[in-house]
Amino acid sequence: MAWGDLCYFKDNIVSILISCLIGPVLYLVAFGYGLGNSMQGGADNYIQFIIPGIISMATLSTTFSFVSSKVMIQKIFYSSFDELLLCPIKTSSVVLGKSLVGVLRGLLSCTVIMAIGSILSPGIQITPFLFVLVLVSSLTFSLLGILAALIAKRHNTLNVFSSLVIVPMTFLCGTIFKISDVPAALGYIIRALPLTQPTEAIRAEMLNEALPWLSILIMCAYCVIFYALDYYIIKTGKY
């Protein structure tokens, strides 16, 4: 199912990796060393705080835009998305196949950031469960990317959605600051957003804190909801 996308991934691995990593690494430098010095506890403490946030951010930024534009192009410009529906395969295979490359991209870029992070801040811990969290988060945002591409009728709509929802989420969901620092009302809204949950879970796992199981549960719920919506839209042809 994902063969075509994987071929593209393999043939363009260098440019894909560069585009995946340039943003998170810049955030790490700018926020970690730039802002970090002015933070309470100094740059080292802040870098330890921000690395999980940047990993969480990467599960969104490296998957959503790639998957949504790929599906959008295949749907509108290449018409190759229709071709999938002509094949004797289940709708669930279409949904999961289309999200696979996003997951791969998310895992790959987060692994590189983890490697850089462990050099910059040896205190953080990298565990197998951390990879599970990254995988679920990447899958959630890949499914969201498919959903956005299926709903949007034009490429411009996708850009507007990205500017209004994805970019604010990238910065607001506790990635670069503590949610407890924002006014309570705004805090409630932020907690409801789908990036907040993986940020909290990834941070807790990397800093060896108690795991926020409710956040993990909500993260999985988002994943199931996005999957169900993708499935419904493809199955009923409402895209």
Add this chain to the structure above:
Amino acid sequence: MEKKVVIEARNLRKSFDDFEAVKGIDLEVFEGEIFGFLGPNGAGKTTSIRMLTTMLKPTSGQVIINGYSAEKDAILAKASIGVSQQHISLDKDIKVRQNIKHHAMLRKIPFRDIEPRMKELTELMGLGPFMDKMVVELSGGWRRKVSLVCSLIHDPKILFLDEPTAGLDTKSRHALWGIIRQLNNKGTTIFLTTHYIEEAEGLCDRVAIVNLGKIVASGSPKELCDSVGHITVEYVNRDGKRFGKQFPDRQSGKEFMETLKDDTNVTLRKTTLEDVFLIVTGEEYSKGGADNKITENN
């Protein structure tokens, strides 16, 4: 021996909000034939073909493909068909070889069988030198051939071709006609939609002409021509407007020609599928191209 029906549509309808695009189509396509589906723009051809290929759910009615219901047994119905869509649906940012392999995998062809099947089809289409090129680098004709290989990779019983020669030059068009005949000779049933009437006339065993969401005529090209009169008198009036009138025999046609004014440009010829198309769809004869004298063509 009774012919096996491999595509069947019963009272097929499709509405989009208040607009009814397809208004009750009934058709049967027999195993091993080339069936042409013709109609002017907006007649409901693409909507019909999308329903016949399981891509669009009908508002009502039934589609049976190779004995399987397109709704209830969609996966089995899909396994019997190959589709080359009007807009070439290939991933243009990967190579030709990768596109074909991708289609083979989507069609669940065992891995060991992919290479031999791919070789056989690419030789048939002459695609050998282009296998490692990106699709985006190919001309329209070559992209169409890649699309055909993808739709044939699983050796389907039925091949749907939606405007396969649209945008191709004459040479490529003739080459593709040859390939379509070759596939049909090997036993593939072909369902073809086209804007080129001469293409349908030259290739199809039977055709259906659709207009405003309904089939308005069907049969073999010869049957259709005979049904309106196999002799046509085509004439152009002083305003340059072209008309055609059909007659059952040459003599009646000649008698009609004599009633026309001397300065009218007149041609007497055999009725073509294009004449039938213009009559049953209520379209006008196109302007221009008339000789400045009375001519008789066989």
